[in-house]
Amino acid sequence: MKPAIFVNDLVIHYRQKNGQNVEAVRGLSFEVEPGEVVGFLGPNGAGKSSTLKALMGFAPPKSGQAEVFGLEAGSLEAKNRIGYLPEVALYYPYLTPLETLTLYGELQGLRGASLRHQATELLEVVGLGGAMRKQNRHLSKGMLQRVGIAQSLLGEPELLILDEVTSGLDPVGRKELRQILKDRQAQGCTLFFSSHELAEVEMLCDRILLIHRGQLIEERRMAALKDELRQYQVTFTGQVSMVGLTDDLTSWGTSTTARFESKSLLVQALERIFTQGGSVQDVLAQEGSLEEYFVQTIGRAA
């Protein structure tokens, strides 16, 4: 089966107003398999939006390949299988959300009662049931983002490309969106999205791609990354030596707290406690900070 997204040695140039060429993406390569949820991360100006634009056909690449389900990125067949949410949610100010979705649905070949039904249902799902007949210019930024999410789901696309998907949403909105996206994934939809909300990335993604200055600097499976970032902690009493396992020890009174970077070290520590006559008071597993990982990785690549 062809990958949902295939990018190979992609190079994208922009010409600035002063005539200078800027290399936004430099030899980027990655794949996204069907059904995956992949987070596309990077600092501002890293080339995320440029890559998404290339996948949508908004920015023709200078060189390299960009394919969607084996089809050339930007082709009509490719776009027919994609739902896209742009970074900045702006829609025709004098149309209502229902009219907006009807327009986009018609452009996708949907028609008549089924289109109306789908548009109404999607707007209900994203929480705009009561505002679907208000003009877009009267909606808040968060509500416009919901319109954007709804329009990206029109026609039940096989691939969702979402740029800054949770931008403008309140915590309740973000939770609802996560559920929507999980439901889509459960139906087999591939999700590829960029976000600065690392908590959302952590909760949703199977894999992350980290891009910096137009190049891929890190590609990790989320489960493995979480394991790597997770820290373990055991609090015990008794004279137990932790030499060779950890130097991170804190004592108060008769208790000592030891921290370990891996599960295997924790297991070894527990064995020592038991064999050396100590007593375990508490064992904790602390999830690592994705933000810390992000900052350190970018810092190393700089």
Add this chain to the structure above:
Amino acid sequence: MSAPAIEFLNPTVRPTATRTRLWLSLARAVILESLRRKDLYVVGILGFLLMVSAGTLGFFGLQGLETFAKDLATTVLGLFSTIVAVLTGSRLMPDEIRNRTLYPLLARPMSRFDLIMGKFLGAVAVTWIAFGILAVLTGLALALFGVRFEAVMGQYLLLKSLGLAVVCAVSLCLSMVMTPSAAATMGFVLAFGTTMIVRALTMAYETASPAMQWLFKLVNAALPQYGLFDMGSRAANSGWGPVPLWVVGALLGYAVCYSSAMLALAWLKFRRQVV
């Protein structure tokens, strides 16, 4: 051949009926937005006020007023509808790009040419609606003056509509190569200045050198011949009948060809543009 060209030329990419539906859907959105902005009503009110104010000239009797009333009507119709055509045509695409409403559109399985065609049809529709509103209001004003509607006036309206479509196409094309303000300015210069330029060319042709004469022909061929669509002088004055059908047919053909050329140029500029 590039992918955009292939997708445009390949009839199996999308059936014609669906392509037409795309254009109509886009045009409908343009019309809806324009109507809800209420800008067209302003045009109508201005035109009506001008016509009604002509009634204050009844001092000199009805006979003298009829030619003036028809002349004022055709002037008002031509002036305001051309303003609407230039402003609408020159702002649609730049507004899409600036407001970023372009992205969800281009994300649809639709070529960039479909987008341009849809916007063009929308601009023409909005212009024709404005023209229609003005025509009805000026018609009412003329009726108040006791002026009868003649066949030549009907032809004037028809040909003027065709001319306005050409104005929309030219303005849209200009907006793809320059800023909206520059495109509007250039659009106005062409809309109101082309006839003057052509008149100057015909006047100077006989006394010009052969090289200049050749240049005059080239300029005349390139310029949009808006003046050909203006039957105002026949409609406003008495004793001028309708034009033969071959004239209407020829002008229709010219409008289609010239507009197509302008839209093709707009597409050539837009197809590889980074948005």
Add this chain to the structure above:
Amino acid sequence: MREALLWGVGAATLLGVGLGTTQLKEVVHPPVKPAGLDAHETHASSSLLGQFRTSVSSWLWLRTDLYLHNGVEMRHLTQQELDRGKTGVGSSDNHDEALHNDELIVTVIPSRERDFRGFFGDLDRATKAYKDMSNHGHNDPKTALPLFRLMTWVDPTFVPGWTTAAAVIIRDRTEEANQKALGLLREGLAANPNSVGILSEIGFVHVSRRKDLRTAAAYFEQARQAGRAVVERLDDEDQEALLHGYRWLGLIYRDLGRTDSMREVLREGVQLFPDDPVLVRLLNPPPQVLSEQGQKAWQEAIQEELEGARADDHDHHDHHHDHEDHHDHDHP
């Protein structure tokens, strides 16, 4: 779209302010201003509003030509064309009633033989008011009256608007028409108190249509007072009006038996216009060798020449053709 609204409102505001100049008159137009200055140009140069009004009134002035020719656009022959021996369309068939001479004008749209545009030219001739204008006719000048009314509203200092409109109205030769014309001219005089052209025109209406010599004389005298000191600074039309004022004053004083006044006026007129044959002949008595009948014929000849020259006075298109070599007032 909102920009179109702003432009429309802006233009309407300018027009409204222009039309409502009564309150501004005391400031913009001092009560007594030198008649020698062309108030039209002075007004235009003093403000942007003035320039706008001048442009609009000039455009309307040119448009009257279009009405007379039933929509066919005409233009004056260029010097180059005249040098190459090109001729105009010829006189209109009702020249006596014409307001102007068409000897040196041609259609703006060329004929098929002279048009390099080929098929485009054929389309142009088909869609426009175009025809062979050789020995053409004119529409009744009354069709242009709304334009004259409009141009005097837009720019009250545009004197030809007042005088030509009055000349067209009095062609009816009814007392009602006379009163209409006088009312219009008085309105013009209120806006241009020292206008030689308007004062002369009022005098002409009284003398030629109403046969009221004394009233006519009063207005011609006013024109004389306004213009004689600044005759070099008057424009062509005002100079022509002043000349006719002198002629008519001479005749009126002669008919009223006021010989001294007649001589004084005629001597002054001849000083200012030494080449005018009417003034010269009026000043000098008919040759004694002529019989009584001959002397009567002499006087009648003067009268005819005076009235014939008066008809030429309303050749406003000659004047605007002098000002504009070519004007395209087609609208999109």
